[in-house]
Amino acid sequence: MSNNDSIKKTIIVTVLLCIVCSVIVSAAAVLLRPAQVANKSLDFKRNILSAAGLLEPGKNVDAIFNERVVTRVVDLKTGKFTDAVDPVSYDQRRASKDPSLSTNLSADEDLAKISRREDYSVVYLIQDENEQLQKIILPVKGYGLWSTLYGFLALEADANTVVGLVFYEHAETPGLGGEVDNPVWKAKWVGKEVYDEGDVAIAIIKGSVDSSSSNAVHQVDGLSGATLTSRGVHNLLHFWLGDNGYKPFLTNLKNGEA
Template sequence: MSVVDDVTDTPGWPVLRRWPRESAARAVLITLLVCTICSALIATVVSVLQPYREQNRALERTQRIRELVAGVPGLEDLVGPLGSARLEPRVVDLASGSYVEGVDPALLDARAAARDPASSIALPPGRDLAGIGRRANLATVFEVFENGELRLLVLPVHGAGYVSTLYGYLALDADLDTVRGLSFHEHGETPGLGSEIENPRWREQWSGKRLRDPSGELRIEVARGRAPASGEDAAHQVDGITGATRTGIGVTRLLRFWVGPDGFGPFLERLRRERGEP
């Protein structure tokens, strides 16, 4: 068969007929055409699937957050049913008060970090109000948003009680000063005495208490005995627990430590500054 016949017989676009079946130019052209068509197809598929991928990522993230919340004892208790609210775990660098990106909150082990000198600081006795010896550099906080506005800020807190370390969460109102709740999920205090920090009747006294007085002084406190019903202290104090004065002192100290300069103080200040508050 002649080359001319071969070319004439070639099916397809007229442009392909210009080259004989075995020519290199024809092979390159066909390869280019196939590649272009395939890339266009792939690009179309990718762009069509993009919204689904984003939706899946968002679902995956919500699921991970749900698992994280369910895995944090006491947190669901404080935050309550989320309804339309959105709960966002964030990792915070305590020294600077800034958010840390690129660290998965679910993988951050604050207790292990606090034991490791590479990821924690030693607290000299004068600064160690909570009696914890070392403080991890990073901490996971939980922010609850509703309609895009911060509704609740949940901070992990811990410190020495009477015979054990008390681990809990402090929930603050969006004003970053009014307590919305305090829960302890782990401790080894004496049942019936120090363990009364878990008693819902004692716990419910915290809601509405203010961390600071109008001059900015840190006043939050477990009273010795009954908290006053009126007067300046009433806004900051809850009842002491009978027979567990030392546990109460531990709670006061750990709260003041964690909202103070070596705890979440720089973070709270940064949030206030960003809102334009002094």
């Protein structure tokens, strides 16, 4: 009888302990949620500034972002700015999965392997004190070897010259495709030109770029041992810089018609 009581008490104590632990974990998750959201937002802004070459060590990220960055929404169907959605509350990733807020891509169109393209994209503009455009930061994404890579492509005001390319989320192989995060490789993008007489010309090639080649200004070294990741980055850039991506917007922006 005493043994049964002992087992019963053990079970009761175990259940109570599980309940208490669950309550503590749930409470901690709720309490930490605002901090997690704030940190995610801060990291997002840090990557935008990094792509634009505006990240300054030791300087407040929020302060630089709020002072230098103008956030706008672009209708990718028209290539023009729009107020159809609020850039602060708009969830671009969720919108890309919503048939009412996105466009289905055919196999021929879907170079980036994303299936659907959101109809609205949040873009980030860097202006000087006279509100003259200096840089354009565009969200980009596409499938690599193991994952969808999410990043930002920054262009000069000419909408053609690369300022920087950063990826803030991916699951590519460390040491191989994961080298998209390597500062040495990212530096190779600076100054490259994405268009050649209106056609998307930026390319990741196998091996090293021949600096004497006439195409060198459009070419970037491939990632050693990461052919599929390199191809994925190449393809996602060709998609987002093409007619189904930002090309209509960039054309309108250069012509003062955005």
